[in-house]
Every structure is written in structure tokens, then in C-alpha cells.
Amino acid sequence: MKYVLAALRLWALFVLGVHLLAYNLSPETLETFWSVWPYTFLPAWLGWPLAIGVASLVVPAWNQNVQRLISRFWQMIPGKNCLQGWFLFLALCAMPIFWLARIRHLQWGDADILVIGLSQAEPVIYNWQAPFTVYLHQRLWALVVNPLFGWGVDRVYALVSVLCGGLFVYILLKLAYELGRNTLERTLIAGFVLTSGAIQLFFGYVENYTMISLWLLIFIWLGFRSIQGVASLWSVALVLAMTNALHPSTIVIWPAVLYLAWHHYRSGEAGNQVLLSLILPPLIVSNSLITLMELGDHGLVAFLGDDRPGGGDHIWFVPLLAVRTQWERYTMFSLPHFLDWANEHFLISVFGVVTLLIAAGWAGWGSSWRSNWARQNREERSLFLAETRHQIWFLGLASGFYLFLTWVWNADYGIRKDWDLFSPSAFVYSLLAALLLIHILRDKALLAQATLLILAVSSLHTATWIFANTHRLNLS
Numbered sequence: 001m002k003y004v005l006a007a008l009r010l011w012a013l014f015v016l017g018v019h020l021l022a023y024n025l026s027p028e029t030l031e032t033f034w035s036v037w038p039y040t041f042l043p044a045w046l047g048w049p050l051a052i053g054v055a056s057l058v059v060p061a062w063n064q065n066v067q068r069l070i071s072r073f074w075q076m077i078p079g080k081n082c083l084q085g086w087f088l089f090l091a092l093c094a095m096p097i098f099w100l101a102r103i104r105h106l107q108w109g110d111a112d113i114l115v116i117g118l119s120q121a122e123p124v125i126y127n128w129q130a131p132f133t134v135y136l137h138q139r140l141w142a143l144v145v146n147p148l149f150g151w152g153v154d155r156v157y158a159l160v161s162v163l164c165g166g167l168f169v170y171i172l173l174k175l176a177y178e179l180g181r182n183t184l185e186r187t188l189i190a191g192f193v194l195t196s197g198a199i200q201l202f203f204g205y206v207e208n209y210t211m212i213s214l215w216l217l218i219f220i221w222l223g224f225r226s227i228q229g230v231a232s233l234w235s236v237a238l239v240l241a242m243t244n245a246l247h248p249s250t251i252v253i254w255p256a257v258l259y260l261a262w263h264h265y266r267s268g269e270a271g272n273q274v275l276l277s278l279i280l281p282p283l284i285v286s287n288s289l290i291t292l293m294e295l296g297d298h299g300l301v302a303f304l305g306d307d308r309p310g311g312g313d314h315i316w317f318v319p320l321l322a323v324r325t326q327w328e329r330y331t332m333f334s335l336p337h338f339l340d341w342a343n344e345h346f347l348i349s350v351f352g353v354v355t356l357l358i359a360a361g362w363a364g365w366g367s368s369w370r371s372n373w374a375r376q377n378r379e380e381r382s383l384f385l386a387e388t389r390h391q392i393w394f395l396g397l398a399s400g401f402y403l404f405l406t407w408v409w410n411a412d413y414g415i416r417k418d419w420d421l422f423s424p425s426a427f428v429y430s431l432l433a434a435l436l437l438i439h440i441l442r443d444k445a446l447l448a449q450a451t452l453l454i455l456a457v458s459s460l461h462t463a464t465w466i467f468a469n470t471h472r473l474n475l476s
Helices: 002-024 027-032 037-041 044-058 060-076 083-100 111-119 131-149 153-179 183-194 197-202 210-227 233-246 248-266 271-295 300-304 335-348 352-364 368-376 378-408 425-440 444-469
Strands: none
Touching: 002 037, 002 044, 002 352, 002 444, 037 444, 044 060, 044 444, 060 444, 083 153, 111 131, 111 153, 131 153, 131 210, 131 233, 131 271, 153 183, 153 197, 153 210, 183 425, 183 444, 197 210, 197 335, 197 425, 197 444, 210 233, 210 248, 210 378, 210 425, 233 248, 233 271, 248 271, 248 378, 271 300, 335 352, 335 378, 335 425, 352 425, 378 425, 425 444
């Protein structure tokens, strides 16, 4: 366990080091290492002390002192028995923060295209790239917001982003409470997600990925409740089918639902009922979607024609051997592709993928210290695995297939310009990373040190990313 914590400390120091190094990198080099570029928006006189202060948490004694201060503050908070009220209060408090620190430009993703396309004389209402998302935003703007308030499409997207963020916080806190067995574990679960860079999606972001992020979290929450026998399999399948209709990139998560179906069948649920729960929800949603698009004269002909998936050139995957069109930036196993992919996941969850790699290393390392740990904690470990192995398999499949998508899918403008396309994946694998850390760091003192370090480093990283986006930038 100590080796795992040591690895996390080394990674934390590396993360802080590369952020400080960004001050000395040329603009051309920052183009390559763009995930640390936002840190340069902090003046050096502030960036250095902040990084050094967070780095001091790798020292066990100082880390424990800070923990004691936080614990005293926690003890002073009243009404901890009324958790639902606190969850609602924190969600409501989050929304003004999301709004006040919202993104102040339209230069990321398709924001500018969406604002123009949805508000023109003949607006884009039906679009297979994000069918329900585009339709709902355009109708909300055209039928409600514009007639009543005269606001633009960008304001509608920003408001929906913030509202989704508030709901996201509320459901995440409920999920963390149900998954964690104590305050420390719940803090790690919720904090790992809330301090991820992907949370930028809820800061008034004008794009089509905020709604699916909320629905992904609802899907995971219902998936866990389904494992516990509280929620039905069909409700999980229905939510994921709706998420697919909001944005089809989430189709890759269906293997996780198949695992839930297997679990329900093994638990004694009738095979025909399991099969109906798998088939009927996506069938109902897909038929509703096709009907909507056909009524808008943008049905299957458009889906199979000019509006087919794959971006500007309708090519789905990063090319293996050679770049052929203007929409392809690099081949799959080239250094530029790896650097862009690494930058993407560093930006959206600075500890996420690395924690998964550390956990994989821990699981595959058959050294004597791990064998001794397993023998000494066999009874406790068996109980823990009995409670969580289905959760880990469920999240592991969802995370694995989502990460695979981020590697193979061709981002038309390169991953830097399309960072938001892949950012919801961080919410999925960050939850998995938190659960695995809870599983590995069974010593409460070690888990507490890791939790404080992870949340502090991630918060600094994400706060600077959000701060950079509150400016009207020239991002050519």
C-alpha cells in the first residue's frame, strides 16, 4: 500500500513540476504540451507559491496537520444528519459559481457554429451528430427564451450547462454517499470527479456534451443501484439509450449494460425479462428519434448521407498508416497522436488514467509485500470484493471502452480542438479510479493522505484551466 501512495506522491510532484515548467516554455512548445498551458495565465508570483504549497502535502507530517485542520472545520459544520438538505444546498451553491466563472469565448469546439446555425432564419433543428441535444436547445431558445427574454443561443447553452452542473453535483453527492462507507471514502469519490478538468463542461460551456455528462452520471448511479437490486435493468438501459440519443459517442458504453444483464441473470432474474430489459428501451428511444428526424425531413436518408457520423470527412477512426484528408491530423501510433491523447487526459483528469495504471501495476505485481498484505487481510478483502467486484467490473467496462474510443476516434480538428468530445469519459474513469484506490489503500491514514494530495493537486490544475477560460482568448 505504501508503494501505491509513494507512486501517487511522485506523480503529484511531476504534475506540479510540469505546470511550473510551463512558465519557461516557448509558445511553440506549449502548442505541444497544451494541457499545462492554462497555468501560465496565473502570474508567476502566484503560480509558484501555490504549486509549492500543494507540493508540501507529499510530506506525511504536514499532510496530517492539514488533515487535522480540515477535521476541526468539519466538526464545526452543523446539521450533518440532514444530508439530503446539505446535498441540495451544495448543488444550489455550485450553480452561481458555475455561472460567474463561466467560459467567456466561443472558440472551443463547435460553439460558434452552433450559435449561428441554431439562430439563423432557417435554423438547424435536426442534426444526427447530437440529435436530441441540438433539438432541445434550439426549441428552448426559439419557443421560450428568445421570445420572453431576447437572449441568444449562447445564453441558452450556458444556462443549460449550469443547470446540468447543479444536478450533476447533487447526484454525485448522493452516489458518493451510497458508495462510500465513511466520510473519507465519500470525499475521495466526490472530490475525484468534482476536481477533474472535465468539470469545465458545466461552467456555461456552449457545446453538446454537458447534457450527456449529467445523463452518464445518472446511468452510473442507476447501474450501481441495479447491482444492489434497488433499480431495474430496464431503467439503466433506458437512461443509456437516452444518453445515446443526446450524443451517439456514448454508444460505446453498452458492454457495461451487458455485464449488468449477466449479473441480473446470474442473480435469478428470468432470461426473457433480462432480454426485454435490454432490447425494449433502446428500441423505444431509437424509434422515437427516427420518427422525430423523419418528421423534420432529416431522417435516415440524411443519416446515411451528408449527416452520417465521422465529422467533416465521415471517417470514423484515426488512420493507421497514412493521413489522407484535411480532417486527419496524424496516424494512430504516431508520437503526435500519443502526445495529444496524453494531453487530453492530463487536462480532463490529472490523476485519472495514472491512478488506473498504478492500480493495474499493483494488481499485477506478485511481490512478497503484496502477498503478505493479501494473507493478512484475506477476510476483510474477500468481504470488500463481494460488495464491490460487480461495481468495479461495471465501471471498468464502461471506462475501458470509453478510453478506447478516445484513442481510436478521429477528432476532425485534432484532440486539442475537440477536447470536449472526449471529456465526459473522465467522469466515468475518475469514479473507477476512486473506487480502486479505496480498495487498495485499506489503511485509513494512507487513504487520507492520498485523498488530500489528489484533491489539492487536481483542484489547482482545474482551477487554472477554468480561470484561463473566463478570459476572452485569442485561441487561433
